[in-house]
Amino acid sequence: MRQQSFMDQAFVAKAERLTPTLRERRAEPVRIIEAEAERTALHGWKVRETGKAEALRTRALSKGDSFVVDFGDHQVGYLTFKLRSEEARADAPVRLKLIFGEMPVEIGESFDTYDGWLDRSWLQDEIVNLDVVPGTYTLPRRYSFRYLKVEVLTPARKFKVAFDELFVTSVSSADLAAVPALPDSVPEDLRELDRISVRTLQDCMQTVFEDGPKRDRRLWIGDLRLQALVNYETFRNMDLVKRCLYLFAGLRLPGGQVSACVYEKPEPSADDIYLYDYSLFFIAALHDYYEASGDRATLEELWPIALEQVHLSLERLDERGLVKDDPSWYCFTDWHDDLNKQASAQAVLIYGMKRAVAIADWLGGASGDRAGRETASAQERKEAQAQAEAEAEAEAYRKQADALRKQIDRVSAAALEHLRDPETGFFASGAGRQVSWASQVWMVLADVLPREENAALLDRLFADNPEVRPMTPYMFHHLVEALLAAGRREKALEQMRAYWGEMARDGADTFWEVYNPSDKNNSPYGSNLINSYCHAWSCTPAYLIRKHFR
Amino acid sequence: MRQQSFMDQAFVAKAERLTPTLRERRAEPVRIIEAEAERTALHGWKVRETGKAEALRTRALSKGDSFVVDFGDHQVGYLTFKLRSEEARADAPVRLKLIFGEMPVEIGESFDTYDGWLDRSWLQDEIVNLDVVPGTYTLPRRYSFRYLKVEVLTPARKFKVAFDELFVTSVSSADLAAVPALPDSVPEDLRELDRISVRTLQDCMQTVFEDGPKRDRRLWIGDLRLQALVNYETFRNMDLVKRCLYLFAGLRLPGGQVSACVYEKPEPSADDIYLYDYSLFFIAALHDYYEASGDRATLEELWPIALEQVHLSLERLDERGLVKDDPSWYCFTDWHDDLNKQASAQAVLIYGMKRAVAIADWLGGASGDRAGRETASAQERKEAQAQAEAEAEAEAYRKQADALRKQIDRVSAAALEHLRDPETGFFASGAGRQVSWASQVWMVLADVLPREENAALLDRLFADNPEVRPMTPYMFHHLVEALLAAGRREKALEQMRAYWGEMARDGADTFWEVYNPSDKNNSPYGSNLINSYCHAWSCTPAYLIRKHFR
Structure with missing residues (x-):
């Protein structure tokens, strides 16, 4: 425990050294x-x-x-x-x-x-x-x-x-000059969504990726993951993502869980909120960061924390391999009073583990280029020893990957067997067998079905339109991502235009924390005054457009 | 005018160099x-x-x-x-x-x-x-x-x-350790008045002598004159008085008048308020400063400003030698809606000119010690020339003193002839021939009558008790000073105990801006909330006790 605590301080110190000077x-x-x-x-x-x-x-x-x-x-x-x-x-x-x-x-x-x-x-x-x-x-x-x-x-x-x-x-902390121009092929309405998204992210990028500069002005991992994706396509401020990853890694909860949110002041510290999905997003955020930056040193250093999130998350499974449901606020998924989180939590676990496998594969495959050399001199013997050590390390990573693959299979099978309704093909959540948009979206993102079945599931979702719909831009982002993953590009674009496009038509200078086109005065806090109207999790159109529609 | 303006800046710069560091x-x-x-x-x-x-x-x-x-x-x-x-x-x-x-x-x-x-x-x-x-x-x-x-x-x-x-x-800016201990002979109730006075002055002594640290937080010359008197008997911070004198000297009104009040921030500047009595108090404040400090350089440098106040004040006299009255707020004297100021203005003019004479006498008499030396060498000839110049200067001061004496005689005679009621012996003010406490008090302080007559005038004042009474601690101070000047020491002490003593019994931690023992909730501003309860012009008991009752 003492050593762990020392590590934490070193991580936080590294994060603090990465504090940007604001423009x-x-x-x-x-x-x-x-x-x-x-x-x-x-x-x-x-x-x-x-x-x-x-x-x-x-x-x-x-x-x-x-x-x-x-x-x-x-x-x-x-x-x-x-x-x-x-x-x-x-x-x-x-x-x-x-x-x-x-x-x-x-x-x-x-x-x-x-x-x-x-x-x-x-x-x-x-x-x-x-x-x-x-x-x-x-x-x-x-x-x-x-x-x-x-x-x-x-x-x-x-x-x-x-x-x-x-x-x-x-x-x-964002440098507007670093944002690549959109190609001429991008239509005007998408350029406008991109512009608003970029402004949203810019205004949230301070000494951390804040969720909202008006409220709550702090670093949530659910927001960070999406902000980082947009950042890779726009400002490309790798150090700010790195700083945030080290803050989360350095400020875990007493049980080792990555906390849902951290504070910078008066000194960096974790909030006491643990959310099942958010802790798993540490893996995804690390995965995406390495993919964008190629920063292997950070990947190696933070991998044990990421892997620990898998192990801690697996502890919540019951004997069937299902996430245990309860009435507490154990998983975020979306701001929706009636949403049952079991199925989406299950899906996020699979989604996180699949990214963990990718990391383990990257780490395990990196020493291959050292193989096959002859050994002779002392220098060469030393090199040979280093090579042997690297090989042992790589072998350990590969074993981790194999173990993860087994867990993915087990947890995916449990989802298909116990959560999927054989009649309708929908994933049902909780004791009430609730069929929500969120559960289907996350199962598509977890990629537990073949691609064609994913597409069919989403088509049925739109056709049946179950009552528990997406509420926030955060959930709408995942809906669009799921449509893109399933190859429903046109439907994804239509959704983006219907949601963020309508927000823009309603006068958004920056995208909002909450928006329901069919109930525009909705606030999860009981007053429109307190909503955040520049909110990080709403800035993803720039990512979606730049990655998929250019 | 250009040269005058240059002088002003030099005075202000000198004042700024004297800005104290606060304790x-x-x-x-x-x-x-x-x-x-x-x-x-x-x-x-x-x-x-x-x-x-x-x-x-x-x-x-x-x-x-x-x-x-x-x-x-x-x-x-x-x-x-x-x-x-x-x-x-x-x-x-x-x-x-x-x-x-x-x-x-x-x-x-x-x-x-x-x-x-x-x-x-x-x-x-x-x-x-x-x-x-x-x-x-x-x-x-x-x-x-x-x-x-x-x-x-x-x-x-x-x-x-x-x-x-x-x-x-x-x-x-006050140093409490500099305050001399009171002798054991001073009775307990006066020690308490002294303690409260010292605290009042201490809390008003900031980078200038403020009138009130709650409100108005600025330098008024009417307050300065009294604060300086207390300061000479207590903290003896000569530099702060000097700073304030140079501020007033450096920031006169366009006509040359010393303004009633100056601001320190954003940069030193005069308010546009001109008050007849307040401009004359510049002379008194300079007079008292030299008496306390012996700082002849300052006396010499600021004397022309002081003398100018006499000349400017004389311009208001009518052909009889009386201050022209009008309904405007041309003279302060006291916060009293019904008080006519003509007689008190006349008295303050005489009071000011008498202190001007004292200054001119000090300046004119100072070169006497150089007289009577033999001259021989070049060095000695140079000295002789300097001596001749000094003698010429002294002669000029003496002429100024003589001219002032003539004016004092004229203005005093006018007061006695036109303002004093031959029947009652009271000084009457304005067209309505108002007999107020303030007019009698100031005529006593101006010393236009023989000392015995001053005492008799004040005895009659107490006996007749005219309706327009003193309202503020500022006016009560002058009443007590007048009683002391007229030799009515016991009456002075009685007044001090009745006024400041009652304020102390009413719970004053510091002495108040306004206090009327017979109407304790009185405020000249329409609300007790806005009165200043630590107000410089109320701090004079420490001066009165230390100068007269120890």
């Missing part, structure tokens, strides 16, 4: 707007332009005055403004209320009405008291927003105030 | 209290101890919880606290409301009810959002307070918060 961009307001209530608009609010941004400079404001500026696109960064007094010298502090919104609803509705299920402190507003005017102020906190409402609480008496400057210093 | 002290809460409404208490609020300060460390707080800590004495400084989470890791920002109060009323009453005549931004409260918990936070603004109320706005859900540490770093 800064200055963004100015592009116009002055108002949020107007409109029943038919998304969340009941739309924006209306009421003036040019330049007009701000000459507007003298006092108690009760307010304005809303639009920065033209989603921003993650620090607000700076320069205040002067008008009509008389400022002889008292200036008190302002600042409200930052990613969406018009955040500007339109009062945060005082918020009654959702997460802490109100995620809503981005401040009351600031400014002692020195004229003065230039930069607020210490980072905000995620496109719109900023300023309410003047004072001055009320002798003087007024005006804003000489007002801008955001936006930050990201 | 820091750490102060901890001494107990947990509650503010309780009680009709008979001052402002309707009293405090009740509800726990020991140590108890805070173990109290886990969430939405809706609040506490009030008492730091035991008035503090001016910066708040630091260390927050930890309880029950679970903090997974959302923590949102707190902090309310700082010098007095129980500020803790008891909601600032939302404030409807006074100064900007609400002077009321000291903040809403802070803290992204990282556990964490140690120091708020960037300085507060003036004894009580701190903390309201927890979030967390509301998964975790709670507790305060591991909570303290103030109090700041002042």
Whole structure:
């Protein structure tokens, strides 16, 4: 245990050395707007332009005055403004209320009405008291927003105030210049989805891959896996993925499980949340990282952690080889109150093990080029010994791969025997034998059926349209991936256009955490105010387009 | 004009070089209290101890919880606290409301009810959002307070918060160790008034002599003059007075008048307020500074500014030699809506000119020691020339003194002839011939009558008790000074005990900006919340006791 703990610290130290310096961009307001209530608009609010941004400079404001500026696109960064007094010298502090919104609803509705299920402190507003005017102020906190409402609480008496400057210093660890241009063949609507996706990822890429820069501002492995895929096709920031992998590897739970999420501050530490699928995604994230980077040293160093996730996950199987179900929140899969997770957990286990096999194969096959040399001198004997050791290591990897293959067979057979309904061909989950979209999608991704059967399963899924549908962009991504894996390219494109395309038509500057085209005001937290409107797990169209539709 | 402007910059630069480094002290809460409404208490609020300060460390707080800590004495400084989470890791920002109060009323009453005549931004409260918990936070603004109320706005859900540490770093440019001990002969109640006065001055002594560290936090010359007097008897920080004199000298109004108040930030600048009496107090402040410090270089350099104030003030006289009255706020004297200022302005002019004469006499008499030497060598001839120049300079000072004496005679005669009522002997002010306490007090301080008549005037004042009475500690100070000048030492002591003594009995930790023993809830600003309860012009008992009652 002591040695393990030492290893952890070394991993975290390695992660900390990879902390990126953020790139800064200055963004100015592009116009002055108002949020107007409109029943038919998304969340009941739309924006209306009421003036040019330049007009701000000459507007003298006092108690009760307010304005809303639009920065033209989603921003993650620090607000700076320069205040002067008008009509008389400022002889008292200036008190302002600042409200930052990613969406018009955040500007339109009062945060005082918020009654959702997460802490109100995620809503981005401040009351600031400014002692020195004229003065230039930069607020210490980072905000995620496109719109900023300023309410003047004072001055009320002798003087007024005006804003000489007002801008955001936006930050990201992503380098926009590194993103390859899309070929001309990509149609306009997909280019737009790609652009929004890239912006989403850019704004989530800070000193880790955050899930959402407004909320929760931390590293979840479910989000990381998808962000990394998009990153490989766009910014190609390998070090940031590496940093995140080492954070997860260094900050496991007491039982050795990779935790679902980690915090960077005040010092790196794991949350206590363990999710069955998320811990297995460590394997997938490592697999994908090596495939994109070829960084074998990292692969070798983190492989034991990945393999440990398999072993820990296998412990949850019952005597039939099925993931034991229970009513707790043991597996994520999707934000859906009614979704049973057993089948998808089973599938993710297979999906993870298949990537583990790939890693073991890579590691086990690498020493082959050293074979067949003659040995003579001391130097050569030394080389021969090294070669023998490498060969032994490779042999160990191959044995791991073989053991994994046996487990894959066993777990896949259990899924086919106990979860698949022989009548309908659908995979059923839990004691209630629930047939959900998620279970079918994940079984396709786990590739337990022949390819043609996968395609037929998905066709039947669309035809039957079971009630427990995908809820989040995260689940929609996996649906699209499953369609692509099964060769249903057109259906995949149609889904992408229907989902992310509709989000874009609804005004997304960056893709959202939650979106249900048939219930657009849905929030898993009881309020549209607290949803994250720039959310990493929603940024995959850029990956899908660049990998499959170019 | 160009040259004048250059001079100004040199004065300001000299002032800036004298900016003190503030001394820091750490102060901890001494107990947990509650503010309780009680009709008979001052402002309707009293405090009740509800726990020991140590108890805070173990109290886990969430939405809706609040506490009030008492730091035991008035503090001016910066708040630091260390927050930890309880029950679970903090997974959302923590949102707190902090309310700082010098007095129980500020803790008891909601600032939302404030409807006074100064900007609400002077009321000291903040809403802070803290992204990282556990964490140690120091708020960037300085507060003036004894009580701190903390309201927890979030967390509301998964975790709670507790305060591991909570303290103030109090700041002042005053060195408490420099204050001479009072002799044993000084009675206990005066020692207490002295202690409170010293604390008041200490908390107002920052990078200038502030009028009030809660409100207005700037340098007024009316306050400076009194603070300097107390300072000479206590902290003896000569450089801070010098800095303030150079600020006023360097930042005059376009016509050359010393402005009533100056700001330090963002860079030193004058307010546009000109007050007849305040500009004349520049002379008195310079006079007192030289008397305390013997700093002749400063006296010589600032004398032209002082003399200019006389000349500018004389311009307001009518053909009879009386200060022209008008309904504007041209002279301060006291916060009293009904007070006519003509007589007091006339008296302050005489008071100022008498101190100008003293300065001119000091400057004119200083070269006498060089006279009577023989001249022979080149060196000696050079010395002789310097001596001749010095003699010419001294002669110029003496001429200035003579001219001032003539003006004093003229203006005093005008006061006696036109303002003094031959029947009652009272000085009457303005077209309405108002007989106020302030007019008599200032005429005594201007010393226009023989000493016995001054005493008789004040005796009659107490006997007749005209309706327009002193309102502020500032005016009470001048009443006590007048009694002392007229030899009414016992009456002076009685007044001091009745006024500041009553304030002390009412719970003053530091002396207050406004206090009317017969109307204790009076505020010139329409609300007790916005009064300053540590106010420089109220700190003179330490001067009066140390100069006259030891």
